[in-house]
Amino acid sequence: MARYLRRSLILFLVLVSLTISPSQGFLGTEKKIKSAVFYSPKLVMNPGSVANPYLLDIDFPRGHIGLKAFDAEVVDDAGNPVPLHETYLHHWIIEPYYVRKGSKLPQREMFRNHGFSRQDPESNLDSKSDIILVKNGGLCRSVVLRHYFGLGSETRKTSTYLPDPYAIEIGNPEETPDGYEFKWLLNIHAIDTRGVEDKKGCIECLCHLYNVTIDEYGRAIRPGYKGGLYCCYDKTQCRVKSGFDNGEKTRTLYLKYTVRWVDWDNSVLPAKVYIFDVTDSWERSEGSIENSQEHICHVEYEVKPCKTNGDGCIDVRKKSLMMPFDGYIVYGVAHQHAGGIGGALYRENGEGICTSMPKYGNGDEPGNEAGYIVGMSSCYPADPVKVSYGETLKLEFNYSNDVGHTGVMGLFYILVAQQLPEPENSLPKLFEAPARSLIFLAIFAATVVVAVVVLIAVVIYRRQNREDGYQSLST
Numbered sequence: 001m002a003r004y005l006r007r008s009l010i011l012f013l014v015l016v017s018l019t020i021s022p023s024q025g026f027l028g029t030e031k032k033i034k035s036a037v038f039y040s041p042k043l044v045m046n047p048g049s050v051a052n053p054y055l056l057d058i059d060f061p062r063g064h065i066g067l068k069a070f071d072a073e074v075v076d077d078a079g080n081p082v083p084l085h086e087t088y089l090h091h092w093i094i095e096p097y098y099v100r101k102g103s104k105l106p107q108r109e110m111f112r113n114h115g116f117s118r119q120d121p122e123s124n125l126d127s128k129s130d131i132i133l134v135k136n137g138g139l140c141r142s143v144v145l146r147h148y149f150g151l152g153s154e155t156r157k158t159s160t161y162l163p164d165p166y167a168i169e170i171g172n173p174e175e176t177p178d179g180y181e182f183k184w185l186l187n188i189h190a191i192d193t194r195g196v197e198d199k200k201g202c203i204e205c206l207c208h209l210y211n212v213t214i215d216e217y218g219r220a221i222r223p224g225y226k227g228g229l230y231c232c233y234d235k236t237q238c239r240v241k242s243g244f245d246n247g248e249k250t251r252t253l254y255l256k257y258t259v260r261w262v263d264w265d266n267s268v269l270p271a272k273v274y275i276f277d278v279t280d281s282w283e284r285s286e287g288s289i290e291n292s293q294e295h296i297c298h299v300e301y302e303v304k305p306c307k308t309n310g311d312g313c314i315d316v317r318k319k320s321l322m323m324p325f326d327g328y329i330v331y332g333v334a335h336q337h338a339g340g341i342g343g344a345l346y347r348e349n350g351e352g353i354c355t356s357m358p359k360y361g362n363g364d365e366p367g368n369e370a371g372y373i374v375g376m377s378s379c380y381p382a383d384p385v386k387v388s389y390g391e392t393l394k395l396e397f398n399y400s401n402d403v404g405h406t407g408v409m410g411l412f413y414i415l416v417a418q419q420l421p422e423p424e425n426s427l428p429k430l431f432e433a434p435a436r437s438l439i440f441l442a443i444f445a446a447t448v449v450v451a452v453v454v455l456i457a458v459v460i461y462r463r464q465n466r467e468d469g470y471q472s473l474s475t
């Protein structure tokens, strides 16, 4: 009899816990975060080669969602992470766009004809285009730096996660123009530095190492331009040590990316992406806070070696920019290249908003490559930082210039929420709370009743079986 009681008790406990655990989900306020891993189309690399493709219509979660994070790294065709000293990841960026349904042209062609160069920078919706880029909140007016997420060598150890209750709203059906579909563009810029003569020179895109005198569009490289994006475009080739690229060195690589998101609903608060560039041409003009045309972002700059040949020379760049929004900064991170020693965002009075510091590797393995920036620290202000329209914020970017650097960057990403969550003890919540506990109590009571009935049934059934001399279970 004791055995039956014990078994019945276990059965009872199992039933109770089965019934209660879903109700905990009901009581919780955490939204379910979904996650999926994707692989980009392949990149075929050889020693010294550069790939910088714009990949259209990449795999991505569909529907009206809130993006929480986008993490990526380069892997080989066995799925193994590839270290930066073999394939330097200059950057990857992702950006949404709309494409007209039933367009006949191949999408790549449409992009060339209507996408980047010809789009009216003032309007997000150019009705004549087959392709419409969906741009971030700002500030750059050109077609560059209008993406949603983007990182470089630091991708493995930089947090892109956006804490609850915020997310980046994507795919709102009400915002999709009639006759268009929502898609994603991925640009990956990778440089294969196996066997090259000068790794630092190749990753800083020194023009002479690439033997480049005209840019991607056939224009002459301007005199005095030593290196940067204009010299390491798609299919250029960095100089390799003689003899190294003989033999089978071709490899196929992929960008492996992990997207985290939530389904969109009223409990999610939208946050917008803004990117600040320390090379932005904007200057405050007297008596005007209108800032429509002046944001020409050069993206990259050159750091000249210091003249005093001392250790610990620092190149400091600053830029003041006027904010074209009201909102709350809930996340911040800087992007720098090797040589970088920190980026920061301040208020006009010097009060710090976010300092983002590089992490350098000190080994060989992926995620810890010596001499490379393998991560940037990001900011999650405990109290979101309020910013008002017309306010000026200051950017500061430091590079070590014991030696010179070409093609370096000073970008600052922030995520801005328009609205903060309601305080916990607001009126509607107070009214909700008793209702919730009542429902919980009701479920609990129902569970107990069901469990007792089952328990009695089991005990009666067991008794009958025993009287029949039949043992159904044995231990």
Ligand SMILES: *[C@@H]1O[C@H](CO)[C@@H](O)[C@H](O)[C@H]1NC(C)=O
Residues within 6 Å of the ligand: 211
């Ligand atoms: C560099 O480019 C020039 C003309 O574009 C070409 O004649 C020359 O052979 C190239 N040098 C190397 C080393 O590839």
Ligand SMILES: *[C@@H]1O[C@H](CO)[C@@H](O)[C@H](O)[C@H]1NC(C)=O
Residues within 6 Å of the ligand: 314, 316, 341, 342, 343, 344, 355, 396, 397, 398
């Ligand atoms: C940049 O360097 C200056 C001068 O050394 C220093 O005062 C400042 O705090 C540094 N900023 C960052 C973001 O590291």
